[in-house]
Amino acid sequence: MSFNTKLINQLKTDPRFVDDDGELVIAAVQDRAWKSDRDFLRLLLSEHEIRTTFFEEIEGYWIFNLNSFLDYISQKNFLDNSYTRFRNRIGLTIGDKYLRERGEVALVWPYKDCVLEGGQTKEEEKRKEIFFNEVLAQDEINRLLDPKVLTNFTRYTAKGKEPVTGFKRDENGVIRENLIIKGNNLLALHTLKTVFRGQVKLIYIDPPYNTGNDSFGYNDSFNHSTWLTFMKNRLEISRDLLRDDGFIFISCDDNEQAYLKILCDEIFRSENFVSQIIVQSNKRGQTYKEIAKTHEYLLVYAKSELAEIKELEKGEGFSAEDDKGGYELRELRNRNPKFGRFNRPNLFYPIYVAPTKADKDRLLPVSLEKSPKYSVKVLPLNSAGEESCWRWGKDKVRANSGENTRTCDVVAKVKTTSEFGIYEKYRKETYKAKSIWLESEVISEKGTMELRELDLANEFNFPKPTYLIKKILQLGSESNSIDLDFCAGSGTTAQAVLDLNKQDGGTRNFILVEQLDYVEKVT
Numbered sequence: 001m002s003f004n005t006k007l008i009n010q011l012k013t014d015p016r017f018v019d020d021d022g023e024l025v026i027a028a029v030q031d032r033a034w035k036s037d038r039d040f041l042r043l044l045l046s047e048h049e050i051r052t053t054f055f056e057e058i059e060g061y062w063i064f065n066l067n068s069f070l071d072y073i074s075q076k077n078f079l080d081n082s083y084t085r086f087r088n089r090i091g092l093t094i095g096d097k098y099l100r101e102r103g104e105v106a107l108v109w110p111y112k113d114c115v116l117e118g119g120q121t122k123e124e125e126k127r128k129e130i131f132f133n134e135v136l137a138q139d140e141i142n143r144l145l146d147p148k149v150l151t152n153f154t155r156y157t158a159k160g161k162e163p164v165t166g167f168k169r170d171e172n173g174v175i176r177e178n179l180i181i182k183g184n185n186l187l188a189l190h191t192l193k194t195v196f197r198g199q200v201k202l203i204y205i206d207p208p209y210n211t212g213n214d215s216f217g218y219n220d221s222f223n224h225s226t227w228l229t230f231m232k233n234r235l236e237i238s239r240d241l242l243r244d245d246g247f248i249f250i251s252c253d254d255n256e257q258a259y260l261k262i263l264c265d266e267i268f269r270s271e272n273f274v275s276q277i278i279v280q281s282n283k284r285g286q287t288y289k290e291i292a293k294t295h296e297y298l299l300v301y302a303k304s305e306l307a308e309i310k311e312l313e314k315g316e317g318f319s320a321e322d323d324k325g326g327y328e329l330r331e332l333r334n335r336n337p338k339f340g341r342f343n344r345p346n347l348f349y350p351i352y353v354a355p356t357k358a359d360k361d362r363l364l365p366v367s368l369e370k371s372p373k374y375s376v377k378v379l380p381l382n383s384a385g386e387e388s389c390w391r392w393g394k395d396k397v398r399a400n401s402g403e404n405t406r407t408c409d410v411v412a413k414v415k416t417t418s419e420f421g422i423y424e425k426y427r428k429e430t431y432k433a434k435s436i437w438l439e440s441e442v443i444s445e446k447g448t449m450e451l452r453e454l455d456l457a458n459e460f461n462f463p464k465p466t467y468l469i470k471k472i473l474q475l476g477s478e479s480n481s482i483d484l485d486f487c488a489g490s491g492t493t494a495q496a497v498l499d500l501n502k503q504d505g506g507t508r509n510f511i512l513v514e515q516l517d518y519v520e521k522v523t
Contacts, residue, residue: 003049007072010047014039026073033069044069071135107262109225115141116229118186118515131229145190150181174199174482178494180512185486188513189237192484196511200241201481204472204493206251206464207231228259234486235267241484242303247274247476250299251464257297264301274300274309278436279468281444298437298472309475311430318427320361323406327425332390332397332410333380340388347389350377351397353412353420363405364412366422368398378412378420392424400424433475441467451490463489469496479506488512 001009008024011017017028032040041064045051054069055062114131132140153164155177167175175195181188210227238248248268252260257276265273277298285292300309318326334340334347341348352374354365367374380388390397392410400409409425440446447463469492477483485493497510 003053006047007050010043010050014043029073030070033066036064036066068135107228107259107266109228111225111229112232114229115144115186115233116226117144118184118230145187147191147194148183148187150183150191176482176507176509178497178510180488180491180494180514182514184515185513186233186237189234189241189486192511192513193237193240196241196482196484198241198243199482200484200511201243201246202473202477202483203238203242203246203248204250204469204483204485205238205248205487206485206489207487209253210255224256224259227256228263231256231260232263232267235264238484238486239267239303244304245306245308246303247307247309248301248303249472249476251279251296252299253296254293257299261299264299268301268303272302272304272307274302274307275435276300277433279442280436280438281442283440283443300476307476309433311432312471312474314429314431322361322425324409324425325427327409327427329411329413329423330426332392332422332424333382334389334391335382337382337388340386342387344389347391347393348380348387349390349394350379351390351410351412351422352377353422354403355420357403357405359405361405362413364414364420365403365405365408366397366401366410366412368394368401376420378422380422390422433471437468437471439467441465442471447490447492450492456490464492466492466496466499469493470500473497473500473508477508479504480508482509482511484511484513486511486513488514 011024011029012022016032017025019025029040044054044064045062051062054065054072056065057063111131113134115134116131132144134141155162155164168177170176173195181192208227210223235248242248250260250264261276275298277300278295279298280294281296282294285294314326319328321327332351334344339347349368350370352367352370353376354367354373355376357373358364365374366378370377380390382388392400397410401411402408405411409427410422411425412420412422415421442465444462444464446465446467450466451463473483473496483493483497488494491512491514494510494512497508500506501508
């Protein structure tokens with residue numbers, strides 16, 4: 001006999017809860033529950049399974065969990081045992097309180113309080129998924145998410161395949177090998193947490209976008225709800241895998257971006273939101289749309305305030321070079337309107353330009369002293385002619401200026417407005433990543449070209465280019481970190497990790513999880 005039937009039969013033994021047709025009157029049960037009716041409580045306590053489900057024993061006393069009981073009888077379909085037919089209440093609570101009692105904003109959808117297994121193994125496979133409600137199907141969920149045994153390991157080295165007799169581990173017992181796991185990513189993540197909880201520095205995922213044309217092949221009238229449940233289940237466990245200074249980067253597009261942002265605010269907390277990066281994915285744009293779509297997004301969240309985004313290496317990206325090396329010009333005027341002559345009077349002073357001494361790069365020497373040679377006076381004024389200020393004081397300008405523009409770091413140049421501007425030669429070897437990535441190396445076509453070189457272009461649609469993942473790793477990982485991708489796809493994350501290790505001598509390890517069958521041929 002199911003628990004549902006057992007509860008109904010037990011309640012029906014009290015004539016107060018039965019109508020003339022012998023059917024259970026839910027309203028009468030709710031009323032007695034709210035009033036903590038003694039006979040009603042004795043009725044529930046008299047049956048062992050009901051007692052252990054809705055009561056908690058504390059120091060010899062059984063405490064009735066009213067909210068749990070009311071949730072069950074209000075949301076449960078007693079006729080056909082559906083976990084999620086009554087969606088109007090499921091998902092409308094945070095903690096033990098309904099939203100109307102909390103006065104907060106939250107993302108709510110049918111099935112939010114459920115677990116979606118997501119067991120698809122072929123891209124073309126369409127399947128009806130079972131939703132296990134967290135309150136009503138706890139046993140099923142526990143069995144589903146209990147750690148599983150991973151089998152059939154093969155180690156691939158430069159020598160070929162080798163048998164696996166054990167894993168390489170660090171001094172803390174953490175596995176330090178590159179792992180590719182074929183299987184359901186939800187089950188794999190819950191299995192991985194037994195070893196990798198709090199060990200992963202960076203997670204990158206490129207999940208199905210729920211466009212109707214991708215691999216998210218779950219037929220359901222609640223399309224957004226199904227996708228959000230799928231993501232929620234996986235993001236919650238992935239957060240547990242992250243180090244306190246870890247990051248998660250998630251690729252998405254307009255189909256689910258707005259929902260995903262709020263979901264991530266809830267799971268990772270809004271104060272840990274780092275950025276929503278716009279990535280140019282198609283230079284020409286999708287011209288069949290009303291507006292030619294050219295971009296996707298990268299949602300970036302930190303695990304906690306301990307996480308710090310790194311700056312990117314400048315490398316060969318400097319726009320110019322002089323006798324001291326590479327540099328780029330940055331205006332010496334402070335462009336922040338909060339600062340100006342009104343509160344930084346010591347940074348408001350004239351700089352004089354020698355207008356006839358331009359070098360081959362059209363840079364002009366400057367001086368703090370006016371003379372026949374340095375005859376043009378320049379003040380820190382904005383485009384409206386309002387007084388701002390310089391970023392450097394006089395002593396620093398004097399130490400970094402001179403007649404030889406090839407060796408000094410403060411120079412002048414004629415602007416497009418024909419006015420003279422004062423510039424610093426910025427030589428820092430790193431720079432902050434911007435929130436819009438327009439490099440040609442990040443477009444999706446580059447990823448397809450990479451697969452074409454491996455004769456795999458027909459095996460996988462819309463792969464991310466290696467450059468994109470390398471840039472993500474440079475921002476959020478470390479040279480010896482463990483990095484995870486549980487929507488591994490074509491395996492670009494693994495390639496990016498290997499490339500970076502070769503580039504900087506790092507010892508990063510990747511963990512890839514992919515459940516679709518192409519993992520063995522493509523990933």
